[in-house]
Amino acid sequence: MNFITNKNLHRRTVLKGIGATIALPFLDAMMPARALAQTKKIRLVAMEMVHGAAGATAFGIQKNLWAPAATGSAFDLSPTALAPLEPWRDYVTIVSNSDVRNAEAFLPPEIGGDHFRSASVFLTQSHPKQTQGSDLKVGTSLDQLFAQKFGQETPMPSMQLCVENVDQAGGCFYGYSCAYTDSISWKNEEEPLPMIRDPRAVFDQLFGIGATPEARAARRRRDRSILDWVTESSSQLKQQLGAADQARLADYLEDVREIERRIQKVEAQNQSGEPRTLPGAPVGVPDSYDEHVKLMFDMQVVAFASDVTRVTAFKLSRDVSNRVYPETGVNTGFHIASHHGDREDRILDLAKINKYHVSLVPYFLKKLKETPDGDSNLLENSLILYGSPMGNSNVHNHKRCPLFFAGHAGGALKGNLHIKAADGTPMANAMLGALRLAGLDLPSFGDSSAVMDLNKAPESTVA
Secondary structure, eight states: OOOOOSSSOOTTOEEEETTEEEEOOOOGGGHHHHHHTTSOOOEEEEEEOSSOOGGGSHHHHHTTSSSOSBOBTOOOOTTSTTGGGGGGGGGEEEEESBBOGGGSOOSGGGTTOHHHHHHHHHTTOSOOOOOSSSOOOOOOOHHHHHHHHHGGGSSSSOEEEESSOOOOOSBOSTTOBHHHHHOSOEEETTEEOOOBOOHHHHHHHHTTOOSSHHHHHHHHHTTOOGGGGGHHHHHHHHTTSOHHHHHHHHHHHHHHHHHHHHHHHHHHHHTSSOOOSSTTSOTTSOSOHHHHHHHHHHHHHHHHHTTSOSEEEEEOOOTTOOOOOGGGTOOSOHHHHHOOTTOHHHHHHHHHHHHHHHHTHHHHHHHHHTSEETTEETTTTEEEEEEOSOSOGGGTOOSSBOEEEESOGGGTOOOSEEEEOOTTOBHHHHHHHHHHHTTOOOSOOTTOOSOOOTTOOOOOOBO
16 A cells, blocks of 8 residues: 655655556646656657558649648648648648658568568668568667657656557568567667557556466456555545545546446457457457557557656557458458559548548547646647658558658647658658657667758748
């Protein structure tokens, strides 16, 4: 039990019970810690979507299927896959026309292996060594560079999440280890970090539930909420809080309970004996892509609110995935749709899939904005990156790759801006600019050739 005896709460005060620990959000009772927190603590989220974008094709550029026509701040998102971001444009910085050269084949044996090296390139902007053995080599990823400096102050320096199946075992295709395909997060140039797919595993990790899988399973069999295990600790804490803190704590705990309810509902459905869309998936994984992504978003929000971590990498799909997204009205699998043969009708189908994927991001942005963080909110203090290391997936090229940033990074990123890079500009330039804004004074990153100014509004032009 964690008795509270001081007038002010320590920032790392937790609610504790047998086999469960819940970190707390910022409260007014943590005033000394909160005063220190006025030096903004930036949260970094790096999200990868595979298979590029319809807007990277000649037809897609003509129709503005990804990037808007105008640069600067007076751009129109309505024709683009980014249209769902319109209500959030003040928080959005679009970087178009940048390339990921290190995902290209450098040597003849690498030709054709784009899908199996691209994920490892995205956040490292480095070229991977072609191997199916354990002698992996690529580079340290953007999220881990950030975690090395800012993640050591939190219980979890970083989290790595995914939606599609990953195994990180053995060789995949074209001479590449599956480790290159399965992870976007690299601790160093030789060590990929495993991505967690199961929302139940993430929940248990966040809230310290049970020391062993058996203990966690036994707790779930008792059909009790995690909040039942910390009732006494919670009651003691509430007696020492003012009305505003009690309300904030109640909202936070209700968020935790609601996430748990949803996971329990998924598990009950998947154990009901009804046929599953994803028969091989863990019992905690929803068959619904939409539901799965939103659960992962919600757990990132509570992790940021309680300062359990400040860094997440989120892999939203897996190369060559043929998942079908019924919500789009497109019945073709994702990978097949990405090989559209330059047919305009099929490019438009891929654009619908791109737009659907982007449409889930505002849910995350809204949750972040609604979550207090000191005197501000989490969206103001976050730097979110969304993109792909592939451009026109039909020909496996890595030019004109999709990329946007969201959040204000503690005031360092202005938003409401479209920057069209000059032809041949490395995506690493934009990533280096983002890292600089987040407080990492790096001389270079990946194959960067310059630091991109993500707040510089070019003269408004129409492509």
